[in-house]
Amino acid sequence: MxxxxxxxxxxxxxxxxxxxxxxxxxxxxxxxxxxxxxxxxxxxxxxxxxxxxxxxxxxxxxxxxxxxxxxxxxxxxxxxxxxxxxxxxxxxxxxxxxxxxxxxxxPVYELLGGKCRDGIPLYRHCDGGDAIAAEDNIRAAIEEGYQYVRCQMGMYGGAGTEDLKLINTHYDKAKNIHPKRSPRNKTSGIYFDPDAYARSIPKFFEHLRNKIGFDVEFIHDIHERVQPISALQMAKSLEEYRLFYLEDPVAPENVDFLNIMRQQTSTPIAMGELFVHLAEYKQLITQHLIDFIRCHISMIGGITPAKKLAALCELHGVRTAWHGPGDISPVGVVANMHIDLSISNFGIQEYTPMNDELREVFSGCPAIEQGYAYLNVKPGLGIDIDEQKAKKFPVAGGLPSWTNARTPDGTAARP
Structure with a gap:
């Protein structure tokens, strides 16, 4: 047995x-x-x-x-x-x-129903400290074959650095804005001005579309960092720049506001990166309040629930956009991609490039060619780990600073 x-x-x-x-x-x-x-x-x-x-x-x-x-x-x-x-x-x-x-x-994708496509389209992060730097990174990604890019200025949702200087909020590099921090606030770390960020984004995408055009798909991640009304204003102001989607415009506790957003803007919405229960997605999908499902597969319990979630999305015209950050192992990356290959309502796959050390520890990582990912045909997930080599890279186990951002007056902000 x-x-x-x-x-x-x-x-x-x-x-x-x-x-x-x-x-x-x-x-x-x-x-x-x-x-x-x-x-x-x-x-x-x-x-x-x-x-x-x-x-x-x-x-x-x-x-x-x-x-x-x-x-x-x-x-x-x-x-x-x-x-x-x-x-x-x-x-x-x-x-x-x-x-x-x-x-x-x-391969696992055969057990899930077989291939629905040959390659998996990817999107890359093409962020920059200002619009010009982001433009340069986008052009470099296009040269590599990518047709989908995530565009940000600075960190998630906008800007902020350890020295408290807010990243440029306009394509003109001369217009740096420094948050007027509370003089009694001695807390170190990343600072973020939600209002300055929200004002900067329409100008940011105006610059990118004027310089690059409309032949590449743009994604932007608000990362729940502004109030719902500001997210709605941003979504409406970005309609003319035709985003592939606007990600996580509101925090999980404010998802009911998506009812209002849906009535007032045609900008496609992606939601769900922070959800951990399948029921959190259900109303957004069945009431057609989102266009893409953002889901970190290990956070909902693996391939088994993700496949069911994708099927629910298919019935309601919602496409997938599984979370694919650096804080996911190559095993998780290929698990995402086995589902990507086997579903008809695949939308796009986020991808973070792997360094040589990752590919040395994990054999069988996907091949990346011209903005597409290709899995090998080995049985199972097609990936393995060298446990001895893995020991050469001990974990730190610390708390990341980016999850402890603050607004200029010292209020804790959403990461």
């Missing part, structure tokens, strides 16, 4: 970002699966959830029962969902799909 004999948690940071990968081993010689459980900001909490709860839950069970194991694991703690437990369950789920594919001698 096939059964799970061991669950190993591997912490590594070959790309300079803390990653969590799980290896599920079986009693069949050489048969194991890999899964991604990367929640960078809380890696040790996820590791503890895997080692203390998911591992004892899995030992001795049949790895072929993916649906049953997912359903029972997600309720095994009674209170279900949340980024820590979902990432732990995700690692299990991806590893089980990897095992299933290896047993069937097929």
């Amino acid at each position: 096939l059964k799970i004999t061991n669950v190993k948690t591997i912490l590594t940071a070959p790309g300079g970002i803390d990653l969590v990968v799980v290896k599920v081993e079986t009693n069949h010689d050489g048969l194991y699966g890999l899964g991604c459980a990367t929640f960078t900001q809380r890696i040790f909490a996820v590791a503890a959830a895997i080692n203390d709860y998911i591992k004892p839950f899995l030992l001795g069970k049949d790895p072929r029962r993916i649906e049953d194991l997912w359903q029972s694991a997600i309720v095994s703690g009674y209170w279900r969902n949340g980024p820590v437990i979902n990432n732990a369950v995700s690692a299990m789920d991806m590893a089980l799909w990897d095992i299933k594919g290896k047993m069937a001698n097929m």
